Amino acid sequence: MIDVEALTRLYVRDTLETxxxxxxxxxxxxGEFLVIMGRSGSGKSTLLNILGLLDxxxxxxxxxxxxxxxxxxxDRRSAARNRKLGFVFQQFHLxxxxxxxxxxxLPLLYAEExxxxxxxxxxxxxxxxxxxxRARHLPSELSGGExxxxxxARALINDPAVILADEPTGNLDAESGREILDIFRRLVGSxxxxxxxxxxxxxxxxxxxxxxxxDGRIVGEEAAPSPAAGARSPAAxxx
Amino acid sequence: xSRSHRIARDVLVSLSAQRSRVLLMVLGLAVGVAxxxxxxxxxxxxxxxxxxxVEKHGLDMVMVRAGGEVQVFAPQSxxxxxxxxxxxxxxxxxxxxxxxxxxxxxxxRGINVVYDDRSVVTRAFGVEPGWLAIRHRDVAEGEFxxxxxxxxMARVVVIGVKIARALFPEGGAVGRTVRVNNDPYxxxxxxxxxxxxxxxxxxxxxxxxxxxxxxxxxxxxxxxxEQIVFRVxxxxxxxxxxxxxxxxxxxxxxxGPGQPADFFVREPEDVEGAALEASSTxxxxxxxxxxxxxxxxxxxxxxxxxxxxxQRSREIGLRRAMGARTSDITRQFLxxxxxxxxxxxxxxVVAGTGIAAALGAAGMASSRITWVPFGVAxxxxxxxxxIFGIHPARKAARVxxxxxxxxxxx
Numbered sequence: 001m002i003d004v005e006a007l008t009r010l011y012v013r014d015t016l017e018t019x020x021x022x023x024x025x026x027x028x029x030x031g032e033f034l035v036i037m038g039r040s041g042s043g044k045s046t047l048l049n050i051l052g053l054l055d056x057x058x059x060x061x062x063x064x065x066x067x068x069x070x071x072x073x074x075d076r077r078s079a080a081r082n083r084k085l086g087f088v089f090q091q092f093h094l095x096x097x098x099x100x101x102x103x104x105x106l107p108l109l110y111a112e113e114x115x116x117x118x119x120x121x122x123x124x125x126x127x128x129x130x131x132x133x134r135a136r137h138l139p140s141e142l143s144g145g146e147x148x149x150x151x152x153a154r155a156l157i158n159d160p161a162v163i164l165a166d167e168p169t170g171n172l173d174a175e176s177g178r179e180i181l182d183i184f185r186r187l188v189g190s191x192x193x194x195x196x197x198x199x200x201x202x203x204x205x206x207x208x209x210x211x212x213x214x215d216g217r218i219v220g221e222e223a224a225p226s227p228a229a230g231a232r233s234p235a236a237x238x239x
Numbered sequence: 240x241s242r243s244h245r246i247a248r249d250v251l252v253s254l255s256a257q258r259s260r261v262l263l264m265v266l267g268l269a270v271g272v273a274x275x276x277x278x279x280x281x282x283x284x285x286x287x288x289x290x291x292x293v294e295k296h297g298l299d300m301v302m303v304r305a306g307g308e309v310q311v312f313a314p315q316s317x318x319x320x321x322x323x324x325x326x327x328x329x330x331x332x333x334x335x336x337x338x339x340x341x342x343x344x345x346x347x348r349g350i351n352v353v354y355d356d357r358s359v360v361t362r363a364f365g366v367e368p369g370w371l372a373i374r375h376r377d378v379a380e381g382e383f384x385x386x387x388x389x390x391x392m393a394r395v396v397v398i399g400v401k402i403a404r405a406l407f408p409e410g411g412a413v414g415r416t417v418r419v420n421n422d423p424y425x426x427x428x429x430x431x432x433x434x435x436x437x438x439x440x441x442x443x444x445x446x447x448x449x450x451x452x453x454x455x456x457x458x459x460x461x462x463x464x465e466q467i468v469f470r471v472x473x474x475x476x477x478x479x480x481x482x483x484x485x486x487x488x489x490x491x492x493x494x495g496p497g498q499p500a501d502f503f504v505r506e507p508e509d510v511e512g513a514a515l516e517a518s519s520t521x522x523x524x525x526x527x528x529x530x531x532x533x534x535x536x537x538x539x540x541x542x543x544x545x546x547x548x549x550q551r552s553r554e555i556g557l558r559r560a561m562g563a564r565t566s567d568i569t570r571q572f573l574x575x576x577x578x579x580x581x582x583x584x585x586x587x588v589v590a591g592t593g594i595a596a597a598l599g600a601a602g603m604a605s606s607r608i609t610w611v612p613f614g615v616a617x618x619x620x621x622x623x624x625x626i627f628g629i630h631p632a633r634k635a636a637r638v639x640x641x642x643x644x645x646x647x648x649x
Contacts, residue, residue: 049641054560075564082562089644093557097256109245110562154561166645 001162001193002028002051007060009046009216020046022216023060028195030161033188035204036197038213044197045166047213051195052085052164053077065161082110086155090167092147094139100126100150101135107158125153129183145176152183163187165196169203181206246567250574260543265583267539268623271532272587273594275619276612278525280595284605285522289474294375298507299474301481303327303467303488305502322501323464325451327488328367331469335483337476342370344466345454352398352447353418354406361402363419363447365454373470376443381413381428384450388427392452394419395427401444403429420458424449481506533619536583537627544576544631548638555635556643565636572635576628577621584620588613 009021020043028034038044049055050062053069061068065084069077081087094103104122108115115121126132129149139147148168155163165184169177185206188194196207204210212220240248254261293299305323328343345365352359370376371383378397388395396419403412412426433443455462471480485504494500548555555568563571592608599606 045645052560054644055641078559078562078564081560087560093553093644095554102252106558107561109249110242110567114240
């Protein structure tokens, strides 16, 4: 689903060059829950932005579902973000003045074709994350965990193949964080590919596989025993 | 619903959720639009009032009479009446700017007009086709004299309403043949009723009018004129045009400085010209103020939009992540400023025309409400929304989504 080879990314501010990614190579098969772990400044957010077509690598190759968007224009990359990708952020990034329902319909605004009944689809997406009863509430009226579930519903509304999550539990208490990860496990179980970046070991342990990123390079890879796929079946073990 | 429709609707929903910011921008622009609309409404009212006065009093007409000023009170037979010729009229037409219509005029009293067994004695005028507009007259039935009547020296006549009543009590004068000093003339038209002037002397309902060529060659059989009348395109330039005509005729008639002239140029009283001058200066001033206010309103919209772009960079990044193209972001912010400008225009035009109408009703100004202020306000607001909206919109489109979604600010 995701095929990355020798990605590099260089930031230049004034005359200071920062090599954020120094040649990253990995693949994510369809239906995998991959965690990219790393400390702050390891380059994991930059990598996620490149995977999300929000940033372009300076060199290397990135195929999303077999398509190379390196030379694609803004319109094609935007259309791919809209159709193939769902984003979940640490700060939720909900529109403060919009109801949960309207937040969830946001990606439909930028779809190529009219989706028909946007409200009904948004209600279904909210129901999928257990928030149907909160549809008319503003983000400020929801708890952190609920806000993140609204954001997940928003990521799901266009039925994307890949979900990209950047520290999705970073602003949540442990209980809410577990709920979010449970939802993610369910999504992966239904065939979606999930790439999650975090610095949190307990989050990483729910993944199928962990890549450890340090100073712009992948320095380790491990198959994690995830609770759904493995923790209750110890056989999953290390690869 | 197309993508651009969906985005436009989303913008309206967003704006309705940011009332205080929107209200500030709307009011900022409404002030300028209100002043502009009031200026237009009062300007049109004033213009209409002055045009009415011009029409009523013939303020745009200048008359040149044969005979000098001192001779006006002399017996008619003693005046130097042979001084003014058609060539003088053609020279005025050719050489004096800001004059758009000229007519040479002859007249003679004691003309006999007969139809069947009825007859009247009246005063006849020989004029050119432009005379009708110069004197602000009109025909009620039939038509006025034409250029081809002039060229053909046609025996056609346009008659005053009293003549028509005397000769054709049953009506139907147009097309009949009357005898004017024993020659047959076809009645081409009947003037509208004008009534007598206050002195009761100048009764324009008791007149007949024939082509100048007809009067000069047939009816009066003489070349010289009693008058030349002309219309000045701009009431404010009447004194200037009259002066130029005076100079031109003095040269043509070989009259040196200080010598008595053999013609007299009569200008309309210039009171209303001064009023028009004053009111147009005032409206130019108000117009300038309203333009300044409009630009200020536009700059206010631009500033608030720029602040909004800075505040909402995370929202912009989020929308980009959700699949918005840069062009969608440009469109979103441009539509925001456009909708706000249109709302400001709507509030302003209603307030401005309302204030102007109230001033008019209170007798403090002449106001006339037409579609013009609404059209001007619409055009001005679309222009302001786009001109002052494009910079913030471009700036919004340039927000780097990768940096924006990572922003840690709450």
